[in-house]
Amino acid sequence: MDALNAKEQQEFQKLVEQKQMKDFMRLYSDLVSKCFTDCVNDFTSNKLTSKEEGCINKCAEKFLKHSERVGQRFQEQNQLMMQQLRR
Amino acid sequence: MSFLGLGGSPNVSSQAKIQAAEAELDMVTGMFNQLVDICHKKCIGTSYNASDLDKNESLCVDRCVAKYFDTNLKVGDSMQKVGQNGAFGVNR
Numbered sequence: 001m002d003a004l005n006a007k008e009q010q011e012f013q014k015l016v017e018q019k020q021m022k023d024f025m026r027l028y029s030d031l032v033s034k035c036f037t038d039c040v041n042d043f044t045s046n047k048l049t050s051k052e053e054g055c056i057n058k059c060a061e062k063f064l065k066h067s068e069r070v071g072q073r074f075q076e077q078n079q080l081m082m083q084q085l086r087r
Numbered sequence: 088m089s090f091l092g093l094g095g096s097p098n099v100s101s102q103a104k105i106q107a108a109e110a111e112l113d114m115v116t117g118m119f120n121q122l123v124d125i126c127h128k129k130c131i132g133t134s135y136n137a138s139d140l141d142k143n144e145s146l147c148v149d150r151c152v153a154k155y156f157d158t159n160l161k162v163g164d165s166m167q168k169v170g171q172n173g174a175f176g177v178n179r
Contacts, residue, residue: 011105067127
C-alpha cells in the first residue's frame with residue numbers, strides 16, 4: 001500500500017486521536033465495572049469500606065500494569081511475526 | 088467517491104488509503120484490547136492482595152500473549168485451507 005502523504009497523514013492523525021479518546025472512555029468504564037464487581041460486595045452502608053477502597057486501588061493499578069505488560073509482549077510478538085514474514 | 092464531484096480522482100484514492108489505514112488500526116487495537124481482556128481473565132486473580140503482578144501472574148501473561156499469537160496463526164492456516172478447498176462457495 002502507498003504511504004500516506006502529509007495531508008492524508010494529518011487527517012489520519014485526527015482519526016487516531018478520536019479513537020484514542022473513545023478507547024480511553026471505554027477503558028475507564030470497563031475498569032469501573034471490573035473493580036466494582038470484584039471489590040464491592042458489602043451493602044450495609046452507602047460508603048466504601050476501607051477494605052473495599054484498598055481493593056479498588058489495587059485492582060485499578062494492577063490492571064494498568066497488566067495492560068502495560070501485555071503491550072510489551074504484544075510488540076515483541078508483532079516484531080517476531082514481521083521478521084518471519086520477511087524471510 | 089469524491090464529494091459533489093469536486094477534487095476529482097486523487098480524492099478517491101486518498102479516501103481509500105485512509106480507510107485502509109483505519110481498518111488496519113482497528114484490527115490491531117481490537118486484537119490488543121481483546122488480548123488484555125482475555126489474559127486478564129485467565130491470569131489475574133480477583134483477590135487483589137497487591138497492586139503488582141506476582142511471579143505466577145507475570146509468567147502467565149507472557150505465555151498467554153505468545154499462545155494467543157500462535158492460536159491466531161493456526162486459525163489463519165485452517166481458514167486458508169478451507170478457502171482453498173472452495174468451501175463457502177468462494178472458489179466455485
